[in-house]
Amino acid sequence: MFSKRIAVLAAFSTVLSTGAFAADIVSAQEVIPVFSWTGAYVGLNVGFGGGKVKYMDPAGHGTLFSVTSNGFLGGIQAGYNYQIDQWVVGAEADFQGAGIKGEMDMGGATIGTKIDWYGTVRARAGVLATDRLLVYATGGLAYGHTKTYIEDPFGMGFSESKTKAGWTVGAGVEYAVTDHVSLKTEYAYTDLGKARIFEGSVDRKVNFHSVKFGINYKF
Template identity: 45%
Template sequence: MKRLLVRTTAVLLISSGAAYAADLTEPAPATFEERVASNFDWSGAYVGVNVGGGFGTFDHPFAITAPAPVGTVVDGSVDISAGGFLGGVQAGYNWQNGDFVFGAEADFQGSAVKAEDSLSVNTVPPFGAGSIDGEAGTKVKWFGTVRARAGVSPVDRLLVYGTAGLAYGKVESYLNANVTGGGPIGNIDVSKSNTKAGWTVGAGAEYAVTNNWTIKSEYLYTDLGKTTLINADLFGANATLKNDVSFHTIRIGLNYKF
């Protein structure tokens, strides 16, 4: 009886020790906090949305030139402050090597960024002592960029980057004015729409909230170049009007990483 009791006790002790050892070797499931705190890999594709605002100054150089010997009747530039909201979508891909991250991104923005102001300039012959009075404006209806991104992850889940590339967009401009010179001469009522190409450069920061969702803040300077809006005969003189569209944007975005 004593031998049976000893053997039973030994079996129980051995079984308990084996179970305890198994508990020591099998890790406990990671908590949500532990999963979020793990090292984040920026590599992979992503899509997202953004919203923000644009601001800057749109320049509108103009000139009216009469035949010789009169020459230039009037010239100058109407420089108008621009501003407005914008929003759109973006998609891209990142490659991470150590703390360095390289990528490419394309985005498309709907835009309400516009510049509008009154116009008033004095004229000389052949119009006589008169003036050109009216309104001029330029609006960026939409624009997009295709950019390279390069940055560094100084701490886990934070990416700081610079970006640069191609920009393109649709720009509409108009001029409505009355021309007088010792009396009414005529009206100018013109508008023009162009799809323009240029460049963009900027910087941003992005943070991974979870393994799939990231938030970012980004600044871009975008230059869509110069365009001749008007090059036409104006009551016997040559009239030209151009625009130079460049602006700043600040936006925040939300990305989903696959």
């Protein structure tokens, strides 16, 4: 009789301990944090850009000539993301210092155009490939400062600066390394529109491609 009671108590104790162990497992699973993209962020980026500068007849007779431009860029960005299930939407603004320049020799004189700086204000929308890997598209307003100049061998020259607005569109990939730090790669096409320069004698159009590598800190 005594041995039966011991056996019953041992079995009851085993059931309780097993249940407690299972509860511990469920509890541990419940407290595992899930990463969320929702929140504000700031960051830095560097990259490279290049494209075409077209000089056109203002009378509408087509392109007179075009120059290939290229150069490095770098700047800052800030934005806000909001996650809805596997989708992430948000907005981002950035500002870039740039040295994207294209020049052409014209019978001893040099004509060139340089993008000194530019910025964008864009919407972003993407889907999560994993909980920490975001693939997104982006697009919106672009604005920038350009300078077109003519230099000759005798040190004489002329330049004209313009600040113009246009548009930009692109796509990128961003990976959250930690809960606060993410790395991204982004491609964009930017069009800063057309400007009439040199006392109305030439229309100039600036557009370029860029690839940027950045790091963000999420608050």
